[in-house]
Amino acid sequence: GHADLDKIKDAKIIFVVGGPGSGKGTQCERIVAKYGYTHLSSGDLLRAEVASGSDRGKQLQAIMQKGELVPLDTVLDMIKDAMIAKADVSKGFLIDGYPREVKQGEEFEKKIGKPCLLLYVDAKSETMVKRLLKRGETSGRSDDNEETIKKRLDLYYKATEPVIAFYESRGIVKKVDSELPVDEVFVQVSQAIDSLK
Ligand SMILES: Nc1ncnc2c1ncn2[C@@H]1O[C@H](COP(=O)(O)OP(=O)(O)O)[C@@H](O)[C@H]1O
Numbered sequence: 001g002h003a004d005l006d007k008i009k010d011a012k013i014i015f016v017v018g019g020p021g022s023g024k025g026t027q028c029e030r031i032v033a034k035y036g037y038t039h040l041s042s043g044d045l046l047r048a049e050v051a052s053g054s055d056r057g058k059q060l061q062a063i064m065q066k067g068e069l070v071p072l073d074t075v076l077d078m079i080k081d082a083m084i085a086k087a088d089v090s091k092g093f094l095i096d097g098y099p100r101e102v103k104q105g106e107e108f109e110k111k112i113g114k115p116c117l118l119l120y121v122d123a124k125s126e127t128m129v130k131r132l133l134k135r136g137e138t139s140g141r142s143d144d145n146e147e148t149i150k151k152r153l154d155l156y157y158k159a160t161e162p163v164i165a166f167y168e169s170r171g172i173v174k175k176v177d178s179e180l181p182v183d184e185v186f187v188q189v190s191q192a193i194d195s196l197k
């Protein structure tokens, strides 16, 4: 209800956007360690639902295995519930992997609040493919295979890149070069976060 959302209003909301395998999760881990923000990965929330073995989880698994987007309401409800659960203790929220399309950003702002920063984790498509194939050797993720990676990349360029342009026009995008080693990317990430008042 209203009281829950009021608590979130004063916390920083940071969208972390980038292609599959660009390094969003890796940088979010570092941000958590340095700044103590709450990391909420839409993919992790969805994989937890799949792992629960619920009927809904089975439907989600089938969609994710194909590299497609799950229904907006499902993922937004999960993020909202997770934010409310942490509202009392959180100084800031890292929303990793959301929005995946402009409509997701609009709905988030209607139902939850406005982001103060969009952290754009940028890497070349060849780099992302290489990293995902490597991650696939150990991740156990059903979407880290060559065929699904190709679909996820196509969808990223088609649906998610416009999200970056949308928030550019609002002046809140900070791009980091995720071709660099993790530590060097994190220097840029830290600068972006430190620039917030
Ligand atoms: N800057 C980097 N340099 C080299 N490898 C990286 C870098 N950032 C991430 N990786 C590796 O690439 C893979 C994907 O990173 P991950 O953080 O899971 O990306 P995402 O959450 O964007 O899909 C992981 O195996 C990770 O260790």
Ligand SMILES: Nc1ncnc2c1ncn2[C@H]1C[C@H](O)[C@@H](COP(=O)(O)OP(=O)(O)O)O1
Residues within 6 Å of the ligand: 018, 019, 020, 021, 024, 025, 041, 042, 043, 044, 046, 064, 067, 068, 069, 070, 071, 072, 075, 096, 097, 098, 099, 100, 104, 143, 152
């Ligand atoms: N915001 C969102 N809307 C719809 N589907 C999403 C979503 N976030 C994640 N998913 C689904 C589709 C993705 O292909 C899959 C894995 O997402 P992810 O873990 O964020 O991938 P990655 O970290 O490799 O970018 O979960």
Ligand SMILES: [Mg+2]
Residues within 6 Å of the ligand: 024, 025, 041, 043, 097
């Ligand atoms: Mg990730």
